Amino acid sequence: MIVYIAYPTSLNLQSANALQTYTSLRELRARRPDTLALIPRWGMEPSRFYDVGAVHLPRPAIGKLSRLYKSTLLYYMEHSVFAAMTAAMVAPRRQTVEAVYIRQPIIAAWWAGVFGPRLGLPVIYEAHDLESRNPSRAKERWARGLLDLIDRTAIGRVTAVASLTEDFRRLLAHIGWRDPADVAVIPDAYDEQIFAPQDxxxxxxxxxxxxxxxxxxxxxxxxxxxxxxxxxxxxxxxxxxxxxxxxxxxxxxxxxxxxxxxxxxxxxxxxxxxxxxxxxxxxxxxxxxxxxxxxxxxxxxxxxxxxxxxxxxxxxxxxxxxxxxxxxxxxxxxxxxxxxxxxxxxxxxxxxxxxxxxxxxxxxxxxxxxxxxxxxxxxxxxTYGRRAERIIALVERVKNKR
Known part of the structure; x- marks a missing residue:
């Protein structure tokens, strides 16, 4: 079983992040129906992710407090709590889990540094950039060290990294954080069911x-x-x-x-x-x-x-x-x-x-x-079908290393 953990910014597919997550899951589950997708959901919020068999865990909406105190650190706390929730969900199933595939940096850091080793599970992090370069990162001066810790843990301690580009793969090798052999390039994709030549x-x-x-x-x-x-x-x-x-x-x-x-x-x-x-x-x-x-x-x-x-x-x-x-x-x-x-x-x-x-x-x-x-x-x-196949190939690779 593949465990796929994501934190889409819209459950109704109103963001590129959500569209990519949804369509990747659609094609992944078409090829691996046993995939366990864990997605947060606030209250009774409608969700398109039911269509692809996702399991919704309650969203620990700490980030909503940013309306009172504007800080990305509140979202870091929210993602940390959700990471623990996913670990509790996965722990009873760990004997059947081949790998845990994660799209979110804070959750990936917790799984790489704590939950993956404790449960004896390989962890793959799909890195979209360094958190220290994220335009929405925590801006507090004292948090710079925390950002570095997040990046070094999420990227340096996972079993393997999925990079969107070869250019990022080279960067990780250049700064000495990852051996290129541990980084698979899995680019973004398009939905072939919709996008085709038009008249x-x-x-x-x-x-x-x-x-x-x-x-x-x-x-x-x-x-x-x-x-x-x-x-x-x-x-x-x-x-x-x-x-x-x-x-x-x-x-x-x-x-x-x-x-x-x-x-x-x-x-x-x-x-x-x-x-x-x-x-x-x-x-x-x-x-x-x-x-x-x-x-x-x-x-x-x-x-x-x-x-x-x-x-x-x-x-x-x-x-x-x-x-x-x-x-x-x-x-x-x-x-x-x-x-x-x-x-x-x-x-x-x-x-x-x-x-x-x-x-x-x-x-x-x-x-x-x-x-x-x-x-x-x-x-x-x-296509998203090819993307799903690349994800499965990476899971097979890390599983065979165990």
Whole structure:
């Protein structure tokens, strides 16, 4: 049995973290039905994770106290309590457990340093970055040592690490924390049940968008740290030579969309929140993935203006964009080019506005259909089914070392 422990930020799949957890579990349980997935749940909160057979433990919602005292340390306490709860759940079953697979750094640190050794179980940590570099980390000055302890324990003492990128795997070897042989690269993925090539004309007709205008699109759960203001500036500049160019941005929180709308208006762009209104820029609220794919399918170019991380950058949208075959514009970050090589992408130096404009212009001019086919072929190696198989292979590897 595989024990899979996660702490999704949304039980109704309103975050990239939750989507990845849900779809990974769906495919993992399709291949290993005995997988025990442990997920927290607050009260009677609705949860999509029942669909994939997850067991919900009561969420020890200590982090909610941050409304009174704003500190990430309260969430560290919450995750610590949940780690103990999962250990109590797993202990009676330990004879049948092959490995414990964990996606959350605090929980991983407790399992690596305490519960795994006590129960005699191998622990795998899927590291998305160092906690000491997490934008949401504890900011108290005295907590710096705690962050280092969390990272060194979660990464240094687990049986094996699952890294999203080869670049992060190299970093761990460079700083001497892990032998590369103990780090498996398991990139993010896309849901092949949803993301597939679309009929552009049909997508535009469905959305009420102009049939011939060039369209640049972006989709994301949140806009934080994604340099979307740079994308707006690039769209405004490109409209000097392509006056019918349309920007389509989908997702984000209401406050983020409002701030972006204000910036767009200051750039002289007409903004609308529905495609029923003529505009230069459409800021559409979040919608189900089945609708997202139709919006993206209407575009001539898809954009990743920036990423939150660098050596661990593996955004879901990259894989989803590739699956559609549409030209992809992205910053020249090694972790991204591990997945989509430069000859199949339109790259620019990070946060370089002129470079972003040039890359967008080149992407909009793409006419070679073989490039779309090549992107789709690469994407096929990164379905959630393949991701689940990579996780199972890593579990088999650590199990055979026992």
């Amino acid at each position: 552009r004309a049909a997508c535009r007709a469905e959305l009420g968008l102009p049939s011939a205008a060039p369209i640049v699109a972006y989709a994301g759960m949140t806009f934080a740290h994604r340099w979307l203001d740079g994308l707006l500036s690039a769209i405004r500049a490109l409209r000097v030579t392509q006056p019918d160019l349309i920007g389509l941005i989908l997702g984000g929180r209401p406050g983020e969309r409002a701030a972006l709308a204000a910036h767009a208006i200051s750039e002289g762009l007409r903004v609308a929140e529905t495609t029923a209104t003529p505009a230069d820029l459409y800021l559409l609220p979040p919608r189900p993935q089945t609708a997202v794919v139709r919006c993206l399918g209407a575009a001539d170019a898809l954009v990743i203006p920036d990423t939150v991380t660098d050596v661990t950058a593996s955004p879901l949208k990259l894989f989803e964009y590739m699956a559609l075959g549409i030209p992809v514009v992205l910053p020249s970050i090694p972790a991204l080019h591990e997945i989509l090589p430069p000859h199949l992408a339109y790259s620019f130096t990070r946060r370089d506005l002129a470079g972003l404009q040039a890359a967008l212009s080149a992407a909009l001019a793409e006419r070679d259909p073989s490039l779309a086919a090549a992107r789709q072929a690469l994407a096929a190696e990164h």
